[in-house]
Amino acid sequence: MVVLALQNGSATAAPEQSSTAPASATALTLSPSARAAALQTAQDAAPAAARQLGLGSAEKLVVRDVVKDADGTVHTRYERTYAGLPVLGGDLVTHVKGGALKGVTKATGARIAVASTDAAVPAATARAGALKAADSASAAASGARKVIWAAGAKPVLAWETVVTGLQHDGTPSELHVITDATSGKELYSFEAIETGTGTSQYSGTVTLGTTASASGGFDLIDGGRGGHKTYDLNGGTTGTGTLFHDADDVWGNGTVTNRQTAAVDAAYGAQVTWDFYKSAFNRSGIAGDGKAAYSRVHYGNAYNNAFWSDSCFCMTYGDGANNAKPLTSLDVAGHEMSHGLTAATAGLNYRRESGGLNEATSDIFGTSVEFFANNSADQGDYLIGEKIDLRGNGTPLRYMDKPSKDGSSADYWSSGVGRLDVHYSSGVANHFFYLLSEGSGAKTINGVSYNSPTYDGSTVTGIGRDKAYQIWYKALTTYFTSTTDYAGARAGTLQAAAALYGSGSAEYNAVAAAWKAVNVN
Structure with a gap:
């Protein structure tokens, strides 16, 4: 499960260029x-x-x-x-x-072989160790399963234990702990909970896909987009709650006191993300199978986060501090659903550099969804979570043009970037995407001022956001694996640019220049 975050001179923009690939x-x-x-x-x-x-x-x-x-x-x-x-x-x-x-x-170049598949360390011992390692309230562990762990330097026989419970901010926890079946040493661990007509709170009056109910009235089911459903958890933290229903098919009123308002934002975010995937990539739904995920709103009490879970194939949104700012803004919805896209394709491990790339992928496509919507109430920008005020001081959660402006994220790659939390190590890829799309230096886009620096002082010329996300998507779906790090992301995006636009093309050279500008060589 991936959560949104732990807490996330005027010039013109680079011209929009056709994203049409060969x-x-x-x-x-x-x-x-x-x-x-x-x-x-x-x-x-x-x-x-x-x-x-x-x-x-x-x-x-x-x-x-x-x-x-x-x-x-x-x-x-x-x-x-x-x-x-x-x-x-x-x-x-x-x-x-x-x-x-x-x-x-x-994902690994090592030959897969172990001396024996008989474990020296019992499953019960691995399970006990996993429980001890979990930083989770009310932790409970399922039985360990025997696996081969190949993401390290040498494949080894191991146990995988899933520990469930709650993280400190109330986010559900599904911690996967990998234990060496010979020595009992913990090898790796990662979270599987991946965290970011109606009148909405953030996007104004929007058109929604709904379905007439056999008993009268309308249900918040989008039959035209795989049957996406939106549920009211009403403060609960388990199950699906109650499907939103309305008598006259006019939903919400734009205020937080109306329970339907958060549902309007969540349903709108789901449908725009579906439409973006379809328009940009000819992809029908998150898994590409024409089936929709579902959304749950009003999770817990004053829960200040949002998350994607593969286990339910769903998005879940809290109502924010004081239950006043639900985390249902458009870029957050696109962010959370894009965690599902990553899980259905490259499966980037949610830890270290691959975890940063996982988070950045959601920021990249969440931002792209916001631009795609072309909604005057929430214009596209390279700011993450600017509407939800998660920090409580009116600032965005993350900045793509200069990630370090949030006080924690990395602008450039270094040998220690993988030790940062994944929401901060994502800064390197976010910065790459901004530079590839818009270029370096000062500019204003949709009224927002940016001034993106480069590691080596070089000048980067952007190729336009559409081409940039085409390259990232092709790399994610055909060249990235679960263990891809920043060096691998550079190689994969260059392969993608070569496949789409030709080796040595302007797009290919721009990818190389943008990675160099964030110190990935």
């Missing part, structure tokens, strides 16, 4: 049945693919996703098993064209 490099839109058939075909061919990749006899490939480009290139994302055990950090993506393997992107 038709051959764009991903085809697959219907649900075609996608299911592609997954099954790839799974049937998985044994042959394993042999072609030279995997060991104990290894098997399990297909997770298939992306087909118009030129016939097929990108197949696999998880691995070893002797029947899940291999965590063993994911890989093959790139095949005309039946020939053109390349492979691996």
